[in-house]
Amino acid sequence: MNSLIVRRILRGEVASAARLMRDLDDEIPSARAALRELYARAGRAHIIGITGPPGAGKSTLADRLVEAARKAGKAVGVVAVDPTSPFSGGAVLGDRIRMQRHATDEKVFIRSLAARGSVGGLSRSVFDTVTMLDAMGKDLIILETAGVGQDGVKVAGAAHTVLVVMSPGQGDDVQALKAGILEIGDIYVINKCDHKDSEQLARSLGLALEGAAPRDGWTTPILKTEALSGKGTAELLKVVYEHRRALDGAGAWERRSLNMARSAFMELLETGLRGFINEECEHGAECRKLFGALASRKTDPYSAAKTTLRKLLKKSPPAPLSKRGDNPSFRKGGRRGI
């Protein structure tokens, strides 16, 4: 039996989706139950990750992709995890205007998430929002993350198609991007091709990608865009669709979907365990004793960790995870230590 709010969200009602997002943030238990129902109904959307250095034009490009997809009658969701994103109502007035052009479109849902706060909490919000947008019947869900450090690489585990966006004149040398980000792209985009150095960037990127083996029946292309004017962006969306066909043809769509579910699960598991361990070790008398034994060399970290892990795993598992990545039930229920 679906609850009323679930039925409304499945019909694509924006106000109900917005309410559920608020309730999830407030950690209201019924909201979590609703999300579980929605999860069972999701799984059809094509999730497109956009990553790359800040300022490369990811949000502008996302905006153009929304435009192109809407022209083709597709329903679109956007999740932007980027403090500089126009979708998060960035400081520049022009950015706000850009966002607003889709704000009145019922078939577009945009949510921005601040990158501050706990990493576990943020990835949960991303996962919840994507699930909801998917259940709402969005055909495409664009997930923008600032491609620096872990987040940019993580998007690979959260999307069917990963776009890596770069632009010239940022000092963002291809070499600097090599760590991680060059391996995750399904499509590389050189944006700001109105800029004179774009040819040079395209060449060095081409060299860096040279000889990369095709993955899932797909050889990663390099596309050129001018997100500001829109040039090349409709073409980019076509290539995104081609990538989906390639994945389907190679039987890789299901594999990626499974991998996405697995990533979300692993992340929740890790966050939960970390919270559990921290709680136990901060407040447990036995852990404090252990620290003393370690300091006086009566035991060693390997043996101590092994014994503690064994004891922890025998305990009853933590209550459902909190958004904040720790577990309030432990605080309410008093201190429990091993």
Ligand SMILES: Nc1nc2c(ncn2[C@@H]2O[C@H](COP(=O)(O)OP(=O)(O)O)[C@@H](O)[C@H]2O)c(=O)[nH]1
């Ligand atoms: N010249 C030029 N500027 C662009 C282009 N695309 C985006 N920009 C500008 O680059 C700046 C950063 O864009 P934004 O989309 O916020 O980048 P993000 O940080 O990657 O999301 C903004 O001032 C955009 O107007 C383009 O194709 N050409």
Ligand SMILES: [Mg+2]
């Ligand atoms: Mg942005």
